[in-house]
Amino acid sequence: MSHQVQKLTTNDDVITAKEMMEEHKISHIPIMLNDELVGIVSSNDIAQVEYLCDFIGEKLERSRIFQSLSMHEVMTKDVVSLNSDSMISEAILVFSNASFHSLPVMDDGELVGIVTAKDVFRYLSLR
Numbered sequence: 372m373s374h375q376v377q378k379l380t381t382n383d384d385v386i387t388a389k390e391m392m393e394e395h396k397i398s399h400i401p402i403m404l405n406d407e408l409v410g411i412v413s414s415n416d417i418a419q420v421e422y423l424c425d426f427i428g429e430k431l432e433r434s435r436i437f438q439s440l441s442m443h444e445v446m447t448k449d450v451v452s453l454n455s456d457s458m459i460s461e462a463i464l465v466f467s468n469a470s471f472h473s474l475p476v477m478d479d480g481e482l483v484g485i486v487t488a489k490d491v492f493r494y495l496s497l498r
Contacts (some may be wrong), residue, residue, distance in 0.1 A: 372455070372476050372484040378403050379412070381443040388442060389417050399473035401482055402446045408475055408482055410446030420445060452477045453486065462491050 377395050379388055381404050388400055392414055402410035420440065451465055452475040462474060466488045476484035 372486040372490060374484045376401060376475075376482060376485050378482065379442050380404060381409060381441060381446075383442050384438060385417060385420050385440045385442075385445055386438065388412050388445075389421075392417065399485060399487065401450075401475045401485065402442045403482070407480070408450060408452065408477060410442065410448045411450050411471075411473065411475065412442055412446045413471070413473070416445050416447070447471065450475060454478050455483055459491060459494060462486055466491065 377391055377397060378401050379391065381402055383402075391400060392398060398414040400412050401408055402412060451469065451471075453461060453465075455476050455478050457476075465474060466472065472488040474486050475482055476486060
């Protein structure tokens, strides 16, 4: 699990999320509202927005339509999470039955990390 988690709020825009992902070389960002996890945005979510911009002939950075899109409008809202004492087998089970590739890690309502399918593969390859 990564402990240094980048976060955004529901009011942040798509461009901010894209820039954060590029800067930190990450592909998932938890979305918070008043210190509560309310969603998650992935690089695939951003790619869908970019595709739509390209389709209508606009660049993401200059698109009037998408400069106004907030994370609330783009994020996945039904977030599945684990807690820090969850077994790796729980993460594997979730990933094998879901179409997403990251799980926020929550302890007592606080975001303490994020685990990705890549983290699980890396862990298993070292065993």
